[in-house]
Amino acid sequence: MTEKADVVVIGGGFMGAASAFFLRQRARSVILLERGLIGQQASGVNFGNVRRQGRYLPQLPLANRSRAIWSRLTELIGTDCEFLATGHLRICYRREDVGELEAYATHAREYGLDLELLTQRALIARYPYLGPEIVAASLSPQDGHANPRLAAPAFGRAARSAGAQIHENTEVVGVTRSGEDFLIESADGRRFSAPTLLITAGAWATQLSAQLGETAPLVVRGPQMGVTEPVPYRVEPVVGVMTNDPREVIYLRQVTRGNIVFGGGGRGPADATARRAYVLPGNILNQFRQLGRLVPDIRRLNLIRVWSGIESYLPDDCPIMGESPTVPGLYYAFGFCGHGFQLGPGVGETMAELIDTGTTEIDLAPYRIERFAEAAPIALPEVELSE
Amino acid sequence: MNRFVRLAEHDRAEIRFRIDGRGVTALEGDTLLTAMRLNGFILRWSEFSDGPRAGFCLMGACQDCWVTTAEGGRLRACSTLVANDLSILTTPEVE
C-alpha cells in the first residue's frame, strides 16, 4: 500500500519540520520522512544563534521573515523554544576592521535591519565583562538565541498536531518519478507518493537529488561546540567575533540557567555515512584561549561538555533553496552551511508559500541548485563567517 | 547540625583559612570538603534554587562539591587539600 499526500518532505531537520508545519497551515496534506528522530543532526547540535547581522546581505529579507516568526513561536507551536531577543554583539579586535562593521550596518539598514555601532568606551560601560582587546562592536538589538535541541522537535510535534503524517526512523532508499507523482520507498519497504517532493535532508540531500538527476558539491563538517558549568546570569547578548583569522572565530551565549554555550574556531571532521562527527581536542584548547580574550572571567570556569554533529556546506557558503530547474514538482532546502538555525522558521514558511502558491517574495535566485553546474568549482572559504 | 566527626589522626599541623569571611581551622592533609564539613559549613547553594549542597561522592566523580574562592576561582573541594590563607565563599559571587 502506498501512503499519499500533496507533499512528501524528506528530512526531518528544522527546515523539513518547519516546512511541514507551514504546509499544514496552508491546508496541504504532508508526509514527513525522517531517518532518525526529528532535529537530531545539524538542527539539533548547532550553537542556537538567532542572528541576522553579519549574514550575506541579500539573505536578510529571508532572515527578517524568520525573525518575525521567532517572536510568535508560542502562539504558533505552543512553545518559545527558549528564544530570547537578547541582542547580538559582533565585536572586532582591530581598528582596521571597524570600517567593515560600519559598512555592514549601512547596507543592513537598507534591508530593514538596524544595527547600533558601539565604541570601546561604550562597550566597557554597557558590557563590563568584555575583554580589553575589543575595539568596537555592532549590536543587533533584536537578534538573540534559542535552544536548538528543542526547536525542530517542537515544529515536528506542532506539524503532527496539525495533521502532518510524521514518520521517524524511516530511511528513504529510493526516489523516482512516475507520471505526475514522485514515488518514495523506505528501507523497510513502505511506499509513499505525492505530486510534490521537498528535499530537506541536509548532508544527505544530494544522495536523494542525484536519483532525480541533480546534484551539488556538498561537503560535511562538524561544528565544535562546548558549554561551561552554570554561573549567575550575566552575559545577556550573544557575542561573536568578526575576524579574517579563522582561529580567532569564537561565539558565545549564556542561557538564563547560567551555562555559557560556545563554538567556533574551525570545524571538525564529520562522516555522514557513519553519522559521526568529532570535536578535536586541539580546537577545544584554542577555543579556551579565544574565550578568554572575549570574556576574561570565563577562564575561571570549567568546560563540562563538548559536542558536534553533521552539518553540510556549499562552496559559496549559501544554501540550496527553491524549485528544481529540471524536475517539475521537486523542491529543495538544504546545505545551510552552519547558519540555518535562525532561518529555519522563515525557510519553512517560504517553502510552504512557494509550494502552495508557486511564488514567493523572497528572492531565491542566489540559492538555485544549478549555480554550481554553471560556475567553475570554488574552493571552500577558509574564513568561518557562520555559526 | 550535620558535620564530619574526626575519629583519629589528630596529630597534624593546624591550617587556618576562611569560610564566608570567618576564620576557621583544619589540619594539614584534610581536604577542603572535610575541613568545611568539620566546621559545620555547607559547600554551596544549588544554582537552581533547590537548596544547600555539601558534596556527595568524595571521589571527584559527582562534581557536587565545586566551591568558589573569594578571588572567583573554582575548587573541587573533595580533591583539593586545604591550605593556609584559602578564602572560600559558599554563595556565588554577586554581580
Added chain:
Amino acid sequence: MTAPRIIVVGAGPAGIRAAQTLVEAGVRPVVIDEGEASGGQIYRRQPNGFKRDFRQLYGTEHRRARDLHETFDALREKMDYRPRTLAWNLSEGALHIVHNGISNAVPFDGMILATGATDRLLPVRGWTTPGVYSLGASQIALKAQACAIGRRVVFIGTGPLLYLVATQYLKAGAEVAAVLDTSAFGHRLAALPLLLARPDALAKGLALIAQLRLAGITMLTGIRPIAIEAGADRNVARVHVRDARGRDRNFMCDAVAMGYHLRPETQLADLARCDFSFDPATHLWSPMTDAMGRTSVRGIYVAGDGVKISGADAAEIAGRLAAHAAIADLHSAHPAGRGAEGSVKKLLTSHRRMDRFRRGLAKGFPWPAHLAEALPDDTILCRCESVTVGSLRMAATALGAPEVNRAKAFVRVGMGRCQGRFCGPASAEILAAVLGKSTDGVGRLRGQAPVKPLPIATVPEDAS
C-alpha cells in the same frame, strides 16, 4: 622490534597489575592516575602525615594493600607515572591528559583502561540534603581522612559495600543508626550457589553481618526508601523507609550513607567508540570484551571494575590479563609475549571463578529497578541540573523522547557536570517504565568529552 607505547589509565588494583605485567615484558608504560598516589579508591593511600597502619586502614585486605603499594613503588623507575593527572579526552591514537592546567597529547599503540567504578545511585526524596553521601564517600572519609560523615549514620541501599562500610564505621567508633537494605534475604539465599564460587569472600561478608548483629545494629532487608528529611537547619535529620511488612519506619540521624553497589567508569571506552553491551543481570552497560579484556577497538583494553563490578581481587587478575593481551597483540616479538600461555590460563580460570561470584553479588543484592519506577514526580533525579523525575517522565510522554539521549536533549537529565554518572542508571529505569520498554530498550547515555570538568584556563603544552 621497539617496545610498543602503552598507556594504563588508572592506578588501582587493575592498573597496578597491568603496569607490572607490562614492565615484566619490557614495556615502559605511561600510567595516568587522577589520584594523589596509586592505590585507586579501594586501596587509597592516606595523605602524608597520617599514621594509621595497613591493618587499621585496610582491615582484612591489609596484606593485599601493602603488596600492591610496594609493587607499584618498586616499579616507579620503570614506568612513566603521572599522578594528579586527568585523562580528559581521546583522539585518533592519542590520549589527552591534563596536569596542573597543562594539556598534553600522549600518543599510544595500546591503552589499558583500568578506570574503576563509582557508586551506583537510586535517587530518593531529599538525597541532595547536606549530610547525605554515597557509600563510597563515607568509606573515603574514614579511610583517607579519618573522619565519619556524621555522628549518627544511617546506611541505606544495597550491595556488599553497605555492610562493609557500616562495619568499618562501627569499628572506628562512629554510631551506626541502622543498615537498611532494599534487597530481601531471599535474594541472598538464591544467590548462594554463585557466591560459593569464592567461599573466602562469602565468609568475610557473613562475618560483617555477624559483627553488626552482635553490636545490636538495626538491620532491615527488603525496605523501600521513602524520604530523607531535613531538620530546621536544612541538614539531614531523619530517614523514612517502609519495611518489608509495609510499616513506616523512621530513623533519626545526622548523616546518611547511600549506594546500590557500583557502576563502571566507561567514559574513555565510550570516547574510543568501543561497542557496549547491556547486562540484564546487573542492568549495566559495559564495553564488550573477550576473556582477556580486548574491546571491539583494536589497541583498546579494559580491566577491572571499569568494565564489570567484580571487586579488587578480580581487578588484579583482569589487569594482568589485559596487559598480557596487549603484549601478545602489540609486542609479540618479546619472549614474555610467547611464554605467558601457562600463567594466562591460570589467570583465566581464577577470573571465571571471580565472575561467577560477581553474578552472585548481582543476584544477592539486586539493583532495585522497580523502586526507580515508583519514584514520586517531585524527586530530584539529576543532582547537577536539578531535574526532577516528573520532568523526565514529561520528556517521554509530552515530548515523545523514545530513549535516554533524546530525553537528555529535551530536559537536561544527565547533561550536567557529572555527565549522568549519578542519575543515568535510575533515569533509564524511569524512562523504560513510562514507555513500557525494557531497560536496554531506552538506550545508553552517550559519553561526551571532557571525561570530567576541564578548566577553561587549561593551555596546550606547546603554549605554556
